[in-house]
Amino acid sequence: MSIALSINNLEKTYATGTKALKGVSFDVQAGELFALLGANGAGKTTLIGILTGLVQKTGGSATVFGIDLDKEPEKVRSMIGVVPQEFNFSIFEKVLDIVVDAAGYYGIPRSEATPRAEQILKDLGLFEKRNAISRTLSGGMKRRLLIARALVHQPKLLLLDEPSAGVDVELRREMWEFVTKLNASGTTIILTTHYLEEAERLCKNVVLIKEGVVAEQGNIQELMAKTGAQTLEDFYLHVNKRV
Numbered sequence: 001m002s003i004a005l006s007i008n009n010l011e012k013t014y015a016t017g018t019k020a021l022k023g024v025s026f027d028v029q030a031g032e033l034f035a036l037l038g039a040n041g042a043g044k045t046t047l048i049g050i051l052t053g054l055v056q057k058t059g060g061s062a063t064v065f066g067i068d069l070d071k072e073p074e075k076v077r078s079m080i081g082v083v084p085q086e087f088n089f090s091i092f093e094k095v096l097d098i099v100v101d102a103a104g105y106y107g108i109p110r111s112e113a114t115p116r117a118e119q120i121l122k123d124l125g126l127f128e129k130r131n132a133i134s135r136t137l138s139g140g141m142k143r144r145l146l147i148a149r150a151l152v153h154q155p156k157l158l159l160l161d162e163p164s165a166g167v168d169v170e171l172r173r174e175m176w177e178f179v180t181k182l183n184a185s186g187t188t189i190i191l192t193t194h195y196l197e198e199a200e201r202l203c204k205n206v207v208l209i210k211e212g213v214v215a216e217q218g219n220i221q222e223l224m225a226k227t228g229a230q231t232l233e234d235f236y237l238h239v240n241k242r243v
């Protein structure tokens, strides 16, 4: 099986002196739906930011489908879709334009991007809102818009940074279904979430980051069995309490 993401000894020390990542290493196999977990401030968003070029790493290396981030950053970015933790689209733009414009960033012509964007909006239940100004969407709709935008260039690796925050129970289930289908159709997905039931339900393997280092990694069921934890949440609490 090929490797979608390989991270080796990744480090990030911010200008403020905060050591957000202190030598993180792990691999994600192609085709996986993988959980990246950790408490607030553990370093998850920093790691995602390094892969998407928003954050400059201060050490280590990363490859995406065998392409080195340092050598071919643009190529790496073209293979990645990211759903950021914070809403970062223009609040004055129309929903459809936000998705189509994102495709333009990857050199996809509007004529091709528009039908693609419309289909994704349909899949995410946002088609009715395609001509709405994004500011007028509800929180959960905005979250889904971020997902639509992340998919328009058909990335091989999708990074979801807390995609279900603020999404209601019903829509969360729909989002799970959407994510599962997307994964089944071949997209490798890395999911960051504080809803551990979500990670347990959707993902097979996990990396648990604690204060910038990998505290645990492996198959979720095996890790739970190892400690006698009944749920991933119990396992997570067990690891996070450990000194």
Ligand SMILES: Nc1ncnc2c1ncn2[C@@H]1O[C@H](COP(=O)(O)OP(=O)(O)OP(=O)(O)O)[C@@H](O)[C@H]1O
Binding pocket: 014, 015, 016, 018, 019, 020, 038, 039, 040, 041, 042, 043, 044, 045, 046, 047, 085
């Ligand atoms: N731009 C920045 N400048 C300085 N420090 C930062 C910056 N961004 C993040 N940090 C710090 O780096 C550490 C890791 O933050 P990060 O956002 O990666 O955590 P996280 O795991 O995504 O947390 P959360 O679950 O709350 O989203 C924290 O101590 C945070 O304060």
Ligand SMILES: [Mg+2]
Binding pocket: 044, 045, 046, 085, 161
């Ligand atoms: Mg974060």
